[in-house]
Amino acid sequence: MAENTFPQKTEIAINEDYDILPRLGYVEPYPNESISHYMGRLRRFKANSLPSGYSLGKITGLGAITTRWEKLYFNPFPSLEELKALSNLIGVEVERLYEMLPSKGVTMKPRPIRLCGACYAEAPCHCIEWQFKEKMKCDRHQLGLLTKCTNCETPFPIPADWELGVCTHCSLPFAKMVKRQKRY
Ligand SMILES: [Zn+2]
Ligand SMILES: [Zn+2]
Incomplete structure (x- = not known):
């Protein structure tokens, strides 16, 4: 084959x-x-x-x-x-x-689901390293990772259900949430 x-x-x-x-x-x-x-x-x-x-x-x-x-x-x-x-x-x-899995020796924190809106604007997907236990910011953008919608504070669903890339409650696009991410 x-x-x-x-x-x-x-x-x-x-x-x-x-x-x-x-x-x-x-x-x-x-x-x-x-x-x-x-x-x-x-x-x-x-x-x-x-x-x-x-x-x-x-x-x-x-x-x-x-x-x-x-x-x-x-x-x-x-x-x-x-x-x-x-x-x-x-x-x-x-x-x-x-x-697509956590690297060996890395502790995962499966909840809350985290997001970098700037990364999502570039490639619409959930990155595995956002769930690493010690990960509080996106190293590419030097922005704090989000754990809930910046508008209505609804937690993010599991990434398998990120069909439209918007908040399930208020429909704010993930890519727009970058505006409220904390700078490091
Ligand atoms: Zn990022
Ligand atoms: Zn929302």
């Missing part, structure tokens, strides 16, 4: 064991994108249209594990076998999936 040819639509692929596996439409990850945000985009991609993390868990054979990843819960840490199962289905290499 050629490494760089990814199917654009759901189609049948045959793995080494000659099991018939579904293949999902390929979605290009953003640099630093968290696996939660990526899986949400992957599911909503029109060729895939998977309604929930549960449905992705079902076709990967990973059950509730993918839902946990969407919630940014990585304890126990995703195993190589689990990442391979996802990789086979979506055409993203395991090494690339590891980049």
Whole structure:
């Protein structure tokens, strides 16, 4: 199987064991994108249209594990076998999936969900490093990370649900929240 040819639509692929596996439409990850945000985009991609993390868990054979990843819960840490199962289905290499996860030795803080509006304006995604425990500011922009909407103070939903990139309560775009971020 050629490494760089990814199917654009759901189609049948045959793995080494000659099991018939579904293949999902390929979605290009953003640099630093968290696996939660990526899986949400992957599911909503029109060729895939998977309604929930549960449905992705079902076709990967990973059950509730993918839902946990969407919630940014990585304890126990995703195993190589689990990442391979996802990789086979979506055409993203395991090494690339590891980049969407916290690096070894880094403690995650899954809540509150954090955001740098300036980063979001450049690339509309949630970055995994925003959830590192000690991370209080964006190192690229020297701005404090936000934990809630700057207008109505609604906390951000899990990144898998960031479909429109706006506050779920008042619809303020994430990219506009940069105005209220604290400068360091
Ligand atoms: Zn930033
Ligand atoms: Zn709001």
